[in-house]
Each structure stands twice: as C-alpha cells, then as structure tokens.
Amino acid sequence: MKEKKLKIKDLVTIGVFAVIYFVVMFGVGMIGMVPILFLIYPSILGIVTGTIIMLFMAKVQKPWGLFILGILSPLLMFAMGHTYVIAVHAIVVMFIAEMIRKMGEYNSFKYNMFAFAIFNTWICGSLMQMLWAKEKYIKLSMMMGKEYVEALEKLITYPNMLLVYAGALIGGIIGAYIGKALLKKHFNKAGIV
Numbered sequence: 001m002k003e004k005k006l007k008i009k010d011l012v013t014i015g016v017f018a019v020i021y022f023v024v025m026f027g028v029g030m031i032g033m034v035p036i037l038f039l040i041y042p043s044i045l046g047i048v049t050g051t052i053i054m055l056f057m058a059k060v061q062k063p064w065g066l067f068i069l070g071i072l073s074p075l076l077m078f079a080m081g082h083t084y085v086i087a088v089h090a091i092v093v094m095f096i097a098e099m100i101r102k103m104g105e106y107n108s109f110k111y112n113m114f115a116f117a118i119f120n121t122w123i124c125g126s127l128m129q130m131l132w133a134k135e136k137y138i139k140l141s142m143m144m145g146k147e148y149v150e151a152l153e154k155l156i157t158y159p160n161m162l163l164v165y166a167g168a169l170i171g172g173i174i175g176a177y178i179g180k181a182l183l184k185k186h187f188n189k190a191g192i193v
Contacts, residue, residue, distance in 0.1 A: 006068075010060050017056045018072040024049055025073060025123070033144070035151035038127065039160060042168035046120035050175020051182050053116050058186045061106035063098070070094035070119050081140055082126070083133035089125030093118060109180060117172030124165050130156040 006014075028045050032038040056069060074082075074090035097119040104111020129137040130152060141149045 004062050006060075006062050006065060010062060010065060011068075013056070013060055014065060014069050014072075017052065018069055021049060021052055021069070022073050022076065024052065035148060035155055038152065039155060039164050040167060042120060042123045042127075042164055043171035045123055046117070046168055046171025046173075046175040047178065048175065049120075050116060050172065050177070051179040053119065054112065054176055054179030055183050055186060057101070057106070057112045057116070058183065058189075063102065063106075066101055066115060066119065067094045067098040070097060070122060074122055074125065077126070083129045083136045083140070085129045085132045085137075086125045089128060090122040093122045093125070109176075113173060113176035113180075116176045117169045120172035120175070121165055121168045124161065124168055127156050127161065127164060131158065131161070 025045060028048050029041060031044065032041050053066075053069075057066065060066075071087075071090055071094050074086045078084070078087040097115040100111055100118060101115040104115075106112075129140075138149055138153075141152060
C-alpha cells in the first residue's frame with residue numbers, strides 16, 4: 001500500500017510548483033492592466049496553468065498536497081496587501097478542490113480535472129474584493145489610476161462575477177485537458193486514468 005502522508009520530498013515539490021505557478025499567474029495577470037480583460041483573467045489562467053497543476057497532481061497523489069499548493073499564492077497576495085477576502089475565499093475553494101480530489105482517490109483524471117476547475121476559481125477572489133471589501137480594494141487599486149478604478153467598479157458586478165466564475169471553471173477544464181494531452185506519459189506512469 002502506498003504511503004499517503006506528505007513527506008519532505010512532497011513539500012519541496014509543492015514549493016517548486018508554487019513558485020512556478022505564482023510566476024505564470026503574475027505573468028498572465030498582466031492582462032488585467034486593461035480593466036475589461038480582468039474579467040477573462042481567470043479563464044486564461046486556467047488554460048495556461050492547467051498543465052502545471054495537472055503535472056503536480058500526477059506527481060503528488062496525497063491528501064492536502066493540492067490544498068497547500070493552492071493557498072500559497074493567495075496567502076502571499078494577502079501578505080502583499082490584498083484584503084482578507086482573497087485568503088478566505090481561497091481556503092474555502094481549495095478545501096472543496098481537495099475534497100473532490102479525495103473522492104477520486106487522487107489518481108482519477110476526471111476528479112483531478114474537476115478539482116482543478118474548482119481550484120482555478122480562487123483567483124476570482126481577487127475580483128470579489130471589489131464587492132466584499134470595496135474601500136480597501138479601491139485604495140489598493142488606486143496605484144493604477146482613478147480611471148482604472150472607476151472602470152473596475154463598473155465592470156465588477158454580481159452578474160458579471162457569475163460569468164467570471166463560469167469562465168474560470170471552463171478555463172480550468174480546458175487547461176486540464178491540455179495538461180492531459182501534453183503530459184500523457186507522466187499520467188500513464190502515475191496511474192492516472
């Protein structure tokens with residue numbers, strides 16, 4: 001029977017993947033400099049990072065690995081001045097993603113795909129700050145200029161956020177399939193079907 005506890009090697013792997021994920025997330029996030037593109041950021045992020053996270057799930061098939069990986073970026077963003085919304089939102093999202101992955105016993109492509117789709121919605125918390133912690137988020141965003149903040153205020157509404165979450169889920173599913181296609185050899189070796 002396979003050992004199911006995270007070991008030092010797994011924590012190192014989590015750290016390496018967290019750094020790669022954060023760098024890619026930051027790069028993709030540059031599209032948010034144009035306010036309207038901020039709404040498709042979660043979709044694009046899922047498509048682009050699907051390969052990274054699916055490879056991670058093939059390598060670390062143990063409880064809480066995805067959860068730990070998933071909360072590192074939002075906690076870093078919180079430490080850098082974002083509101084509590086991003087951290088709390090991410091913890092809830094990552095817990096759900098972890099439970100979905102557990103249902104597939106960590107080695108089912110279908111469950112890993114759905115877990116990643118949910119995982120990918122954590123970045124929506126970045127936008128939800130405008131709705132749930134508006135005053136602080138406006139202060140945080142003011143470095144981009146008054147016009148930028150006003151554009152975000154008009155764009156970030158509850159109806160638009162429904163579309164953003166749907167886009168994040170769809171982007172996550174597309175990213176998972178791209179990851180599966182690119183990493184077929186790793187998936188076979190890891191026993192993910």
